[in-house]
Amino acid sequence: MDAENLAQDVPSSIQHVVVMCDGTPGGDNALRLANAISQSTGASVRAVTWLPVGYALDGDAPIENFLASVTRQLYRVTTMVGFWRLELLTGHIDHRLAQLCSQEAAALLILPSGGAESLASRWTLMTGIPVACVGGKTAHCGEQVILCTRADARSQRHAHLMAAIVTAAHTMNRTSADRYARRPCPYVQVQTVPMLSAYFVGAHSSSNNLSLTAS
Amino acid sequence: MNVGVFLDTDYMKSRIWDLHTHDIMPLCSSFFPLPFHPAMQSQPADQIVSHTLDDADRPILVATDGHLHADAAFIAAAFLAGRVGANVRVFSVVERSAPSCREHNRTAASRHDISELRKPCRTQEKMREDIDTRRAGVATQVALTVGESADWPITVRGGPLDQTSEDIVTQSHAQLLVIGQCLARRLDAQPGACHGTHVLMRRAIPIYIAAPTLRGIARRVVIAMDFSMAGVRAAHIACHLSAADASVYLVHVLPKASAQDLDDRRCRLQGIERSLRGGADVRVESILLLGDAAQELLGFADGIQADLIACGTSSLPLLPGTRPYAPVPGRVTRDLIRQASCSMLIAPHLSDRQRDSLS
Numbered sequence: 385m386d387a388e389n390l391a392q393d394v395p396s397s398i399q400h401v402v403v404m405c406d407g408t409p410g411g412d413n414a415l416r417l418a419n420a421i422s423q424s425t426g427a428s429v430r431a432v433t434w435l436p437v438g439y440a441l442d443g444d445a446p447i448e449n450f451l452a453s454v455t456r457q458l459y460r461v462t463t464m465v466g467f468w469r470l471e472l473l474t475g476h477i478d479h480r481l482a483q484l485c486s487q488e489a490a491a492l493l494i495l496p497s498g499g500a501e502s503l504a505s506r507w508t509l510m511t512g513i514p515v516a517c518v519g520g521k522t523a524h525c526g527e528q529v530i531l532c533t534r535a536d537a538r539s540q541r542h543a544h545l546m547a548a549i550v551t552a553a554h555t556m557n558r559t560s561a562d563r564y565a566r567r568p569c570p571y572v573q574v575q576t577v578p579m580l581s582a583y584f585v586g587a588h589s590s591s592n593n594l595s596l597t598a599s
Numbered sequence: 600m601n602v603g604v605f606l607d608t609d610y611m612k613s614r615i616w617d618l619h620t621h622d623i624m625p626l627c628s629s630f631f632p633l634p635f636h637p638a639m640q641s642q643p644a645d646q647i648v649s650h651t652l653d654d655a656d657r658p659i660l661v662a663t664d665g666h667l668h669a670d671a672a673f674i675a676a677a678f679l680a681g682r683v684g685a686n687v688r689v690f691s692v693v694e695r696s697a698p699s700c701r702e703h704n705r706t707a708a709s710r711h712d713i714s715e716l717r718k719p720c721r722t723q724e725k726m727r728e729d730i731d732t733r734r735a736g737v738a739t740q741v742a743l744t745v746g747e748s749a750d751w752p753i754t755v756r757g758g759p760l761d762q763t764s765e766d767i768v769t770q771s772h773a774q775l776l777v778i779g780q781c782l783a784r785r786l787d788a789q790p791g792a793c794h795g796t797h798v799l800m801r802r803a804i805p806i807y808i809a810a811p812t813l814r815g816i817a818r819r820v821v822i823a824m825d826f827s828m829a830g831v832r833a834a835h836i837a838c839h840l841s842a843a844d845a846s847v848y849l850v851h852v853l854p855k856a857s858a859q860d861l862d863d864r865r866c867r868l869q870g871i872e873r874s875l876r877g878g879a880d881v882r883v884e885s886i887l888l889l890g891d892a893a894q895e896l897l898g899f900a901d902g903i904q905a906d907l908i909a910c911g912t913s914s915l916p917l918l919p920g921t922r923p924y925a926p927v928p929g930r931v932t933r934d935l936i937r938q939a940s941c942s943m944l945i946a947p948h949l950s951d952r953q954r955d956s957l958s
Contacts, residue, residue, distance in 0.1 A: 424815030547745075547749050548687070552677035555674060570747050
């Protein structure tokens, strides 16, 4: 995959969003944000998941049970689950995710908090699109989104566009009284990830090698 | 694509709209243009194809004074920019007092002049202070609605509101103007001949009036179709700005009609419907209603909980022999702006000179 050309394929508008769904409370925040963006912009959402490292594959229908838990989360959190598609990624996750984002012409990838932060910078380099990592609520800042983006001009422009949309979607969902309260921290923080070839080498070499046959 | 937002403030009043069509003609040359050509006057509506140029480098312009009422316009601008992949710019104008006020001779002044003299005279320092204050207010508003990370450039200038706004808009080559609903209605309530909607009609740049009920990008769109060029243009722009899976209702209202008239209008609606379907994935449905145009449109929009009503401002006919039905579109547009609970998109009529510039 040509890293320099990745940004050229990033759509200039937001039509499709990919969100990682993992069944955890952190995943709820990511799904809520994806839901808000979808409702505000009309973008379609593709939910993806994969078996966590170390997931026990013994027992009765472990994959089906995992997918059932993720599906329950989708139904619980979102209002448009009928229009979403959930896909279980297998094999080299980094490669599959980049491939999926490219196929879907995704403009934004949303990750939950809890271990995914370290992946955000890697995946923005891999996919060429901004990666939003939804952090949990803290006493100081409340919920916050870290938007990782590449350093090239096109990616920066796209990230600023996404930052405005993410914040506007969040603003719309706030109560009117809360809307005008000055937040101590901005809801979205844009972090630029330097273009280092080592990231790509590392991303490929550290891919999840778990290979599954979804049956 | 660029978006502009105007807020209602005392200093803005109707003057911000008081730009002349020929002054802002360059602005309309590439915003969602239809292939206007003199020969197009006789071209059937279903043969008109929307040619959207590459507007990615053309900013959306937002004018504001930092008032909270403009929040909906800012949020709408963010979503519209995300829909079409455009940049957004914000501007605000601090009106300058008449510079000659200090030069007046009180003793020689008439009663009218004396009342003018009582207006506060602003020094250059005061103007700079006002500009700094306004810039801070606008920056806060941007941060609270779309975030500082949005990185929307903010321009604040001092000077006469109309001329300064015109200069900024002209230099920006904006393709869409977004205003708050409060301003539109306040302008419309201004006494005298210069009603807000009259002024809006002179705009060559499409105007998006964001309602406080804004829920995001439009998914249910009502197009008030009067078969004018501006009306067809409004339909294409509305489809372009709405969600990909939006439901578009192409509505034509007649006060009364014979069966022949109804068939005729239905055929024309279906022609436009085909042209809209050809350019987008939206679902388009043609609707014929009988009665008062504004009231029927508003009732229909409320009934389907529309997100957007789109209309043109031209009274010029598109087809030979077609004339705008009563009531005149100007009245309908004004009523829609006054009473609509949802957002509105108004596509202006383009003058011959503007069409020539496109052709």
